[in-house]
Amino acid sequence: MLKRSRTLTFVLAIFLIAVASVASAEGVMDTKVLINYQDKPFAEVMTDLATQAKTLVKFDPAISGSITLNLGETTLSKALNQIAVITETYWGLTPDGVIAVSPPNPKGPYFKDISEVKIIKINHITVDEVIKALADHPYLGFTKPVQTTNTLCVIAPPAIIARLEADVRRVDVPKKMIKTKVAVLDTSRVKNKEFNIDLEYTTGLESTEPTVRTIQLADMVLGYTSIGAKKTLMSLKNSYSQDELKIMAQPELVARDNEEANLSNVKRYTVPSAIYWGVTAPPAQFKEIEAGIKLKVRPRAIVGEDGEDWILITIEPSISEVVGTGPYGVPVVNLREISSTLLVRNGETIIAATSISDLGYDIRTITKVPILSEIPLIGKLFTFPSKRREVRNQTITILITPTILVAGEKEPEVEKAKGIIEERKPEPVMPKKDGEEKKETQKP
DSSP states (O other): HHHHHHHHHHHHHHHHHHHHHHHHHHTTTOOEEEEEEEEEEEHHHHHHHHHHHHHHHEEEETOEEEEEHHHHHHEHHHHHHHHHHHHHHHEOOOOOOOOOOOOOTTTTTTTTTGOOEEEEEEOOOOOOHHHHHHHTTTGGGGGEETTTEEEEEEOOHHHHHHHHHHHHHHHHHOEEEEEEEEEEETTTSSSTTTOOSSSEEEESTTTOSOOOEEEEEEEEEEOOOOOHHHHHHHHHHHHHTTTTTTEEEEOEEEETTOOEEEEEEEEEEEEEEOOOOOOOOOEEEEEEEEEEEEEEEEEEEEEEESOOEEEEEEEEEEEEEEEEEEEGEEEEEEEEEOOEEEEETOOOOOEEEEEEEEEEEEEEEEOTTTGGSTTTEEEEEEGEEEEEEOOOOOOEEEEEEEEETTOOOOOOHHHHHHHHHHHSSOOOOOOOOHHHHHHHOOOO
C-alpha cells in the first residue's frame, strides 16, 4: 500500500512539473526583449533571444540568412512573429515547453513539434472540387482529401491551417442554380423559312444591346440582344399568331452551376438484335432503339468584363425520326446531332433549327374481291396488295433560354400556385359559445 502511494505521488509530481513547464514557457512569451539587429545571422538572433528571455529555443539548421530588424523593446512573441515573416518560417511551443522554429517543410526535424491536426469540413461542393480550385495553393501539400466524409485533413502549424481554412471557405460556397427553359417547336408550316437552318445557332454574339430585351410568345418569355435574333423571334411570334407554329414541348431543366442536365422526349422501339433458325436454336435477342428529341445542357455562370452575368453553355441536341422499315420490321432511324458551346447573356434565348427531310413511312393496303378471294388455291388471284410511301418534310426549332436563379428569388409560377392553394383553403370555423348554440336550437 505504501509503495502504491509513493508511485502515485511520483506520477503526480511529474504531471505538475510538466504543466508548470508549459505554463512558464507560455508566460515567457510576454517577456520583454530588445530587438535591434543589423544584418545579423539567423542562428545568432535565436541565441540572443533565448539569452534575453532565459528560455530554450531550437530551430531547424536549414534556416539560414541574415536579419535586419529594429523593433526596440517588445515582447518575445511579437519579435518571433516579425522574424517568422522575414524568414518565411513558423514557430510554436513543443509539448515540453521549448520554443521551436521551422520552415514549412514537413520533413524538417521540428515541423511536427509545432504542427496541429485540423479537419476542415466541406459543406457545399466536393473535396475534389476544392483540391482542383486550390491547385496552385502554396500549402496544398499539407492537406489530404478524404472523399468518404467530404473533408480536408490538414497537418501544419496554426498559421498555415488558418490560411488554408480561409481559402477553402472562399471556394466552398453554394453553387448557383441555373434554370434552362426549353421550347420545342414544329415550324414545318411556317411560310417564312429564313431561320430554317441545319442545327445552326442564332445568339447575341453580335450583340447590339447592352441588356437583354424580351418578346412574349404564348406563355414564354424570350430574350434577345441582337437585331438578327429579334427578327427571328418576331417571325416565330407572328407564325404562332397565324396558327402556323405548333409548340411540341416546353420542359424546364434546373441544374447547379457547371453541372449537366438532360431532356429526353423519345419513343422507344423493341426490335430483334439477333434471330436464330433451327430446332435447337436459342431464343431471339432484342434491344431498344429510340427516336425523338434529346437535349443535354451544361450551363456555367460567369461574370463578364462589363460586370454583368453571362452564361457559358454547352448544348448537345439530338433529333431522330423513324423514316422507314428495315428487315424484320426494324425501324430505320434518321439521326442528327451536334455539340456546341455558346456564350450568352443571362436570360438570352438561343435559337436552334434543323430541317428533317424524307420523314416517310410506308402504307400497305390489300384489296380483295369478295367471295372469290376466299376460294382455296385460286383465292390469291383475286387479292391485290399495294404499297405507297408518304413523304413529308419537318422543321424542328428549339428555343433555349438559360437564366441564373438568385438565392431567395420568388418564381412567378410558384407564387401563383401558392395563391391558388391559399384561395382553396376552407375558412376557419370559430368555436361557438354554449349560449349561442342554445339560441340557435330554439329557433323554429
